[in-house]
Amino acid sequence: MTSDTVPFREGLFLEEKGDVCLTGNRCRGCGQIYFPARSLCFNCFDEDLESIGFGREGTLYSYTVSHMPSTRFAAPYYAGWVDVSEGIRVFAPLVAEEGVQLKVGLRMGLIIDELWREGERRVVGYKYRPL
């Protein structure tokens, strides 16, 4: 990332050498994935968690287009829940591509893209788009 590009929050995703993934952690005891990463497994009450990269692909569980603006987003904007291959559900903005009708069950891929601008700085985060 260049100096005029900043993540909307640290520690949630990685983009390097052409690979893009979400970053969370997984309990070594029960296998539960946490995103964002946690210091404690809520299933086991165990602190033995390993960092993982995940969420490169998934299936669209549900989606919507908001016709109301929110704090950072002008209307209309797309968002949805993606069930990622590793088995958790992630909320993310969606990229609606010309000619592709969003529908439940669509295969989706992770990208890192601009969310909004703060002056000259590009604030980036994760989104999903149809594969």
Add this chain to the structure above:
Amino acid sequence: MRDVAVIGGGMTVFGKFPERTPESLGREAILSAIKDAGIRARDVGFASCGTAYGGWCVGQRMLKEVGVSNIEVLNVENACATGASAFREAWLRVATGQCDIAIAGGVESMTTSPVAGRLIPPPPDDVDGQLGLTVPMFFALMMRRHMHEYGTTPEQFALVSAKNHDNGCLNPYSQYQKRLTVEEILRSRMVCDPITLLQCCPNSDGAAAAVLCAGEISGRYTSTPMLVAASVLGSGDYLHRWEDATFSDMSHKAAIAAYEMAGIGPRDLDVVELHDAFTVAEIMHYEDLGLCEKGEGGHFIDSGGPWLDGAITVNPSGGLLSKGHPLAATGVAQVVEVWRQLRGAAGKSQVKGARTALTHVLGGYVSGLESGAVSVHIFKV
């Protein structure tokens, strides 16, 4: 634990009253409840009251306007379940013998709150909120999935709003007194696809209060005491344990516990007041409260089941969609509505022969949980 009965209830009309303070709204509701119960101010041994945005010591501020002072007052907050939480606390105090008569109250002035005229914002540390998730969006995602899984149609969702607005026209306390057609509802401005504006509850101002009394002395005050047959308060589980977003696990769990406590099943209910913040919420709660089978919510509204003359009338007051939603007042206002229903005093929206009722609220967006709080109460006469 001993039996506890509701012996009085009162509320303000719900609506937009920017010139009125929480004290003014609360005074009207509590005074009305006290007069309805026929008690004296000095009979009150305990009060629990709540507000989400109304500030400190809201109970004391309302009660001092009606001659109640110098008693134990507890103020509670549980987002949209605040009023129900206050009611449950008053029930517990009487049930455990700490006092014979208690008051539960809730008040909200949304039009003078920091969130007036806009969406309730997500907590600042919430990642999903930063990425644009709003409350209507959360419900829109559930609605789309319900349509996908069960073939529920936009018309079936809209019919919930039409029913509740029909009922609101019969309730003088309802914010909206206007009938709406399914077509009007579907044609209204799109908020979060597929949720249109007339499928969202409004921001409202108002207050409600109930008087609770030990069962053994309730006959002194009324010939129709309304027994609190079950009181349940729960909180949401982690999102990673909530797999089916078309079904409120926490509402289901609270309802099962309430039915067990009351010794009845959903088929025994005559009236239900449930948390219809959006039309999809009412369809989902038909299912998670067991009023119909899972996935059958759309058919249930089509079949006439939840209408005024149906098998289990749902939201005869107009619900949040028409009556309005002053957050902390809602849970108590539901109790006031079923108190009117179960003693045959509900006027034009009376459900004939109603003897058993359930109230349900759910709310409080908490990042990482299904929702903040849920409460279910069951009442009998």
